[in-house]
Amino acid sequence: MNSNCIGGALHLPLILFSFSHRILVAHPKIPPSRCFLSKATMSSLSQPPSPPLAEKVKHEMELFGDVRVDNYYWLRDDSRKDPKVLSYLQQENAYTEAMMSGTKIIEDQIYAEIRARIKEDDISAPLRKGSYYYYSRTLEGKEYVQHCRRPIPICDAPPSVHDTMPTGPDAPPEHVILDENVKAQEHGFYSIGAFKVSPNHKMVAYAEDTKGDEIYTVYVIDAETRTLIGKPLVGVTSYVRWAGNDALVYITMDEILRPDKAWLHKLGSDQCNDSCLYHEKDDMFSLDLQASESEKFLFISSESKMTRFVFYLEVSKLEEGLKVLTPRINGIDTSVSHRGNHFFIQKRSDEFFNSELLACPVDNTSATTVLIPHRASVKIQDIQLFSDHLVVYEREQGLPKITAYRLPAVEEPLICLQGGQAVQFIDPVYSAEPSESQFSSTILRFSYSSLRTPPSVYEYDMNTGESVLKKIETVLGGFDAFNYVTERKWATASDGTQIPISIVYQKNLVKLDGSDPMLLYGYGSYEISVDPVFNKARLSLLDRGIIFAIAHIRGGGEMGRQWYENGKFLKKKNTFTDFIASAEFLIEQKYCSKEKLCIEGRSAGGLLMGAVLNMRPDLWKAAVAGVPFVDVVTTMLDPTIPLTTSEWEEWGDPRKEEFYYYMKSYSPVDNVKAQNYPHILVTAGLHDPRVMYSEPAKFVAKLRDMKTDDNMLLFKCELGAGHFSKSGRFERLQENAMTYAFLLKALNMIPTCGRM
Known part of the structure; x- marks a missing residue:
C-alpha cells in the first residue's frame, strides 16, 4: 500500500534516471519537457509482450445435477514438481516482469524509499524475565534478527515502568542466543515460528521452517553455549511449549496438515519414544497449545470454528497426563x-x-x-x-x-x-x-x-x-505523524447496517474533492479484526497523495461475534456487498472516484477481491489479490486439501445442496464473465499450505480467456515461498515496491514525457 501523485500532478522532485545502477538522482535543472525513458523502453511499452495462454483441458465436475467445467484443473499439482505446471508459472512470472519492466525504475525508487525509512540496526523493547532482559536485535544490511539477552544487575527494587536495560561499557555483556542470519545462509527461505526459553533460563526451544510450508523442525539448544541438546523434533507445528525444565509438549499434523496430535517429549529421548497426550480424530477440529502465565499449567484445546474445549496438564505432575477442564459441547x-x-x-x-x-x-x-x-x-x-x-x-x-x-x-x-x-x-x-x-x-x-x-x-x-x-x-526520512490525518467514517450497507471505515491521508497533498486516488483494503472472514495499524511502506503511497482506507466489513470480528456470524455461511455475500457499499460511500463523500479507486485483499481477502471484481468490475480502477482463495466450491469439495474439513463451519459444506449453489453463486473462479475488468495483479506462493497456488493460477487463466478488455492482468508466483511471501525483511519490501509500482502504473502516476 503506497502512494505517489494526485490529480495528474506529481509530488516528486525532477529526477535523472541512471539505468546502469537503477538509482534516482535529484536533478532540478532538467526541463520538464524532457523525456526520461529510453527509446528501447518506450518501444517495449508500446509493444507489450503477449500473455501466456494456459492450455484448456476440459474437466467436468457434476453434483446435484449441475455440471461445472474447469478447463484449468490440470494446474493443480500436489507435488509442485510437474514440469508443465512449473513452466506455466515461470511464463507468467516472465510476462509480469516484462510488463513491469517500464516501471522498474519507479519500483526501485519505492524500494529505496521504504528501506531508507528503516533503522536497520535496532533492538526491540527489552522484556524483563527472571534475571535477564530479553530482546531481538537487527543489524544493518541483514535480513533476519538476532535473539539476545543481557543479565539484570542485582537490585532489590521491584520492577517499575521506569526500568531501563543498562547499556554501555559498564553494563553486563550482551549474549546472542540465536542469530537467524547465520542459520538462514543455507536456505532460500527461513522463518522462526517459536522461540521459547525454559523456565530456568538455561535452554531455548525454537521452531524452524526452511521452505514456507509451515512444517517445522524444533531444536533445543543451551542458551549460553548454543550447543544442540538432543536430536531435533521433525515434522511438527510451531506449537511447542516447555513442560518444566526437562520436557516439551508439541503438536504434529496429519496428511492434510491439520494439527491433530499432542505429544510429550522428554529431553534426551528419541522422538519415536514420545508419548501421545491426545489425538483429535474429528477432521473438523484442530489442536492448539498454550501455557498459563503462571507457567504451572499447559492447556491443549481442540477447536472448530464453532466449538472449543480444553484439557489441562499440570507441569509438576506430568505423569498424571491430560485432564478435562471444559467439556466438549457443540456450540x-x-x-x-x-x-x-x-x-x-x-x-x-x-x-x-x-x-x-x-x-x-x-x-x-x-x-x-x-x-x-x-x-x-x-x-x-x-x-x-x-x-x-x-x-x-x-x-x-x-x-x-x-x-x-x-x-x-x-x-x-x-x-x-x-x-x-x-x-x-x-x-x-x-x-x-x-x-x-x-x-x-x-x-x-x-x-x-x-x-x-x-x-x-x-x-x-x-x-x-x-x-x-x-x-x-523509528521511522527515518523526516517522518512526522502530524502530517497525516486519520478518520473514522460509517457507510450504510444495503440492509441498513453501518459499516466502519478507517481512513488515513497526507493532509498537505489531498484535496478531498473526488479527484484523489485511493487504495481500499478489505478482509472480512474468520472473525479476524483488521485493525488500523501503521505501515512504513504505506508512506510511499500516502506521500504521493493516495488515500488509504480499511473497510471493516461483516465476516470479520471488529464489531463483535454477530458481525462475524452475519458474514459467513449463507450470509457470506454480506461481506462483498458491505465492501461495495463502503466504496460507493467513499466516492459519494468525494474521497475518490471510481476512476481512481484501487482495492486490495489477501488470502480470504483475496476471495473478497475476486467476488467484487466479478460483481462490480466498473467500480474499480485496479485490484491486488494476494494469495487469493478464489476456487471456493472445488476446494471445499476436496477434503484432501489442507483446511477444507475444518472450514466447513466457516464457508459451509458444499456436499449439501443449499451450500453448493450458494457458494457457486459467489465463487470467483466459477463467476468469471465475458466482461471488462480493471487492472489486476494476483500473487501466489508455490509452497503455500493455506491457499494452493493453483487457485490463483486458474483464476488468472480463466480471466485471460474471457475478459473483454486490454487492461493489465499480471500473475506473480513466488516459487520459493509460501502463504506469507519471502522471509527476509528486505526481501518482503521488494513485493511492496512491485505492488505499489503496479498501482501507480494503473493510476497513470508513473513519470513519462512532459509530466515531471
Whole structure:
C-alpha cells in the first residue's frame, strides 16, 4: 500500500534516471519537457509482450445435477514438481516482469524509499524475565534478527515502568542466543515460528521452517553455549511449549496438515519414544497449545470454528497426563488461563455470543463463578493474568479496549469484578494488543499503533495508572505523524447496517474533492479484526497523495461475534456487498472516484477481491489479490486439501445442496464473465499450505480467456515461498515496491514525457 501523485500532478522532485545502477538522482535543472525513458523502453511499452495462454483441458465436475467445467484443473499439482505446471508459472512470472519492466525504475525508487525509512540496526523493547532482559536485535544490511539477552544487575527494587536495560561499557555483556542470519545462509527461505526459553533460563526451544510450508523442525539448544541438546523434533507445528525444565509438549499434523496430535517429549529421548497426550480424530477440529502465565499449567484445546474445549496438564505432575477442564459441547467455545487456586474461563455460546468470563477452583472445575457477565455491545476478546491483576481486552463499537482489574488475594474467593481501570488512547482509530509481561509483576505491557502512529510498546502500572512509552519504532526520512490525518467514517450497507471505515491521508497533498486516488483494503472472514495499524511502506503511497482506507466489513470480528456470524455461511455475500457499499460511500463523500479507486485483499481477502471484481468490475480502477482463495466450491469439495474439513463451519459444506449453489453463486473462479475488468495483479506462493497456488493460477487463466478488455492482468508466483511471501525483511519490501509500482502504473502516476 503506497502512494505517489494526485490529480495528474506529481509530488516528486525532477529526477535523472541512471539505468546502469537503477538509482534516482535529484536533478532540478532538467526541463520538464524532457523525456526520461529510453527509446528501447518506450518501444517495449508500446509493444507489450503477449500473455501466456494456459492450455484448456476440459474437466467436468457434476453434483446435484449441475455440471461445472474447469478447463484449468490440470494446474493443480500436489507435488509442485510437474514440469508443465512449473513452466506455466515461470511464463507468467516472465510476462509480469516484462510488463513491469517500464516501471522498474519507479519500483526501485519505492524500494529505496521504504528501506531508507528503516533503522536497520535496532533492538526491540527489552522484556524483563527472571534475571535477564530479553530482546531481538537487527543489524544493518541483514535480513533476519538476532535473539539476545543481557543479565539484570542485582537490585532489590521491584520492577517499575521506569526500568531501563543498562547499556554501555559498564553494563553486563550482551549474549546472542540465536542469530537467524547465520542459520538462514543455507536456505532460500527461513522463518522462526517459536522461540521459547525454559523456565530456568538455561535452554531455548525454537521452531524452524526452511521452505514456507509451515512444517517445522524444533531444536533445543543451551542458551549460553548454543550447543544442540538432543536430536531435533521433525515434522511438527510451531506449537511447542516447555513442560518444566526437562520436557516439551508439541503438536504434529496429519496428511492434510491439520494439527491433530499432542505429544510429550522428554529431553534426551528419541522422538519415536514420545508419548501421545491426545489425538483429535474429528477432521473438523484442530489442536492448539498454550501455557498459563503462571507457567504451572499447559492447556491443549481442540477447536472448530464453532466449538472449543480444553484439557489441562499440570507441569509438576506430568505423569498424571491430560485432564478435562471444559467439556466438549457443540456450540460452546472456551479458552482458559490460571492464577492461584483458580482457572479463569472465557466462554462463548449462542446465548452469550460476545463471551462471559468465569472462574472455577482448580480442584472443582464445575463450580463456576461469573466474574464479568455477557454484554451484547462489548466483546471479550482476550484476557491476561497476573499474580494480583486481571487484564481484559475487549471491543466496543469496533475499537479495542484494555481494562485492568485488581484481584483479591489468592486465598480469598473470587466475586464479580467491577470498577476496572481503563487504559486511555488518543487516536480516533487504533490498534491495542497484548504483549508478553511478567506474571509476578504489576506492570502490564501492551503494543499500540494507529494509521499514523508507528508500533509502540507501553508499560502500564496497574496500581498507579501511570503509562510509560518504552519503545516506538523509528521511522527515518523526516517522518512526522502530524502530517497525516486519520478518520473514522460509517457507510450504510444495503440492509441498513453501518459499516466502519478507517481512513488515513497526507493532509498537505489531498484535496478531498473526488479527484484523489485511493487504495481500499478489505478482509472480512474468520472473525479476524483488521485493525488500523501503521505501515512504513504505506508512506510511499500516502506521500504521493493516495488515500488509504480499511473497510471493516461483516465476516470479520471488529464489531463483535454477530458481525462475524452475519458474514459467513449463507450470509457470506454480506461481506462483498458491505465492501461495495463502503466504496460507493467513499466516492459519494468525494474521497475518490471510481476512476481512481484501487482495492486490495489477501488470502480470504483475496476471495473478497475476486467476488467484487466479478460483481462490480466498473467500480474499480485496479485490484491486488494476494494469495487469493478464489476456487471456493472445488476446494471445499476436496477434503484432501489442507483446511477444507475444518472450514466447513466457516464457508459451509458444499456436499449439501443449499451450500453448493450458494457458494457457486459467489465463487470467483466459477463467476468469471465475458466482461471488462480493471487492472489486476494476483500473487501466489508455490509452497503455500493455506491457499494452493493453483487457485490463483486458474483464476488468472480463466480471466485471460474471457475478459473483454486490454487492461493489465499480471500473475506473480513466488516459487520459493509460501502463504506469507519471502522471509527476509528486505526481501518482503521488494513485493511492496512491485505492488505499489503496479498501482501507480494503473493510476497513470508513473513519470513519462512532459509530466515531471
